[in-house]
Amino acid sequence: MEASLDQLARRLEEVVGELRGVPVDVARLEDGERVRQEITRLVATSRELRAMQPLGSPEQGREEQRSRRQVLDALARGMRMRTVVHASVLDDERKLARLRELHAAGDLHRVVDEPIQQLLVFDREAAFVRITPVLRSPGALLIRQQSLISVLIDLFEQTWDRAREVTEPTARLSPREREVLALIAEGRSNAAVARALSISEAAVGKHVAGVFAKLDLPSGDDVNRRVLAVLAYQRGAAR
The missing domain is CATH 3.30.870.10 (Endonuclease Chain A)
Known part of the structure; x- marks a missing residue:
């Protein structure tokens, strides 16, 4: 692009x-x-x-x-x-x-x-x-x-x-959740996201959990929900 x-x-x-x-x-x-x-x-x-x-x-x-x-x-x-x-x-x-x-x-x-x-x-x-x-x-x-x-x-x-x-379904994330997801899409860990946003790592964990829930991502040992969330972000299905 x-x-x-x-x-x-x-x-x-x-x-x-x-x-x-x-x-x-x-x-x-x-x-x-x-x-x-x-x-x-x-x-x-x-x-x-x-x-x-x-x-x-x-x-x-x-x-x-x-x-x-x-x-x-x-x-x-x-x-x-x-x-x-x-x-x-x-x-x-x-x-x-x-x-x-x-x-x-x-x-x-x-x-x-x-x-x-x-x-x-x-x-x-x-x-x-x-x-x-x-x-x-x-x-x-x-x-x-x-x-x-x-x-x-x-x-x-x-x-x-x-x-x-415009008719494509999207998950309505909060502004902070969008910020967290954007940083995760850059490959950052929760600790790195926390430093970038000047918040606690525990707060980042809560925002990540909120993103997973709103995107209705499956859980399990054979699923990487961080990767799925990033893919949703990149195709515009999470905002």
Whole structure:
């Protein structure tokens, strides 16, 4: 995965190098309302949308309802949509309910655990990224430069391929249990995990037992539950 992302980064550098001295079709939209207007127009006319949402939609109230209605209307007229979301969305019941509704309507969702940046790509003609890659930061770049859009599409497709299905069952671990399991996945012993988290080894043992129970892992002399837990973590079935 790291190698493929490095390749994308190099490709992006190559594209930027090729574009030096060449007029680039990138507009800087500072006004949030202008960004919403441009997105609304493209939602109404485009045939395909690829999206990455780091923490789900920050919209609330009427704005969220309007956005939801626009997406449902676009799906009804045949627009193809795929959306990658960060796993933290699944911890918010309201956002999870909206995700399930849109997924059932045809906006296919997948989930990743690693950080992602917000991205919208309409067809192969226009893309939006935040001016500053920080959640809820104002403004966006509207990109129409085909070479840059191709790189962004490659980034989306590679992220999509390694993401898990949103309908895939997951075990809901506590934040501390996730930390413990992540360190176990690095090959650390309970004592090493305790030192890394500045907690007692007995506390680590309790968290490990909780992970085993929530993952419903079998016990027995011929089963290594630590290995099974790590495998569940790596395929995204434990979060």
